[in-house]
Amino acid sequence: MGKRVVHSLRGRKAAKIDKTTTSARFLKLITNSKPSRLVSSRVSQLKILRAPLNQYLEQFKTVDGMHCPASRCGALEEFVAHFLLACPGYTHGRWVLEKKKNKHLTLETLLGDVKFSLARKLH
Numbered sequence: 001m002g003k004r005v006v007h008s009l010r011g012r013k014a015a016k017i018d019k020t021t022t023s024a025r026f027l028k029l030i031t032n033s034k035p036s037r038l039v040s041s042r043v044s045q046l047k048i049l050r051a052p053l054n055q056y057l058e059q060f061k062t063v064d065g066m067h068c069p070a071s072r073c074g075a076l077e078e079f080v081a082h083f084l085l086a087c088p089g090y091t092h093g094r095w096v097l098e099k100k101k102n103k104h105l106t107l108e109t110l111l112g113d114v115k116f117s118l119a120r121k122l123h
Contacts, residue, residue: 010049017047017080017107046080047111054078084110 045051055077057063068078070089075082083090085105098105101116109116 014048017111043111046084049080051080051083053080053083081107 042051050056054063054069055066058066066077066079068075068082068087068089070078070087072088075087078087084107085094094105097110103109103116
C-alpha cells in the first residue's frame with residue numbers, strides 16, 4: 001500500500017485485511033472475468049471499507065444510525081467484520097462457504113486470499 005493510504009485510519013484498517021489492496025494482486029482479483037461487475041465492486045468496497053453498510057452510510061446521514069438492520073441481530077454497529085463474520089442474519093451463508101471450501105472464514109480469507117476470494121464464491 002502507498003504511504004499516504006497506510007497513514008489514514010481507513011488505510012490502516014484496510015491493511016489489516018489485506019496489505020495488497022492497491023497492488024497488482026488486488027487488481028487481478030477484482031478484474032477476474034468470472035464475477036460480475038457488481039460482485040467485483042462490492043468486494044472492492046468491502047476491502048477499502050466503503051461498502052454500503054450502516055457504519056459507512058451514517059456519516060452521510062442516509063440511515064438513522066449505525067445499528068445492524070438484520071433481524072435477530074441487534075448489534076449497535078454494522079461494519080465489515082460484523083457483516084461478514086458475526087451477524088446472525090448471514091450465518092447460513094457463512095456456513096455454506098465454510099462447508100464448500102472446508103476453510104475457516106476470516107477477513108483475510110474472504111477478502112485477501114486470491115484462491116479463496118469472496119468474488120469467486122459469489123459469481
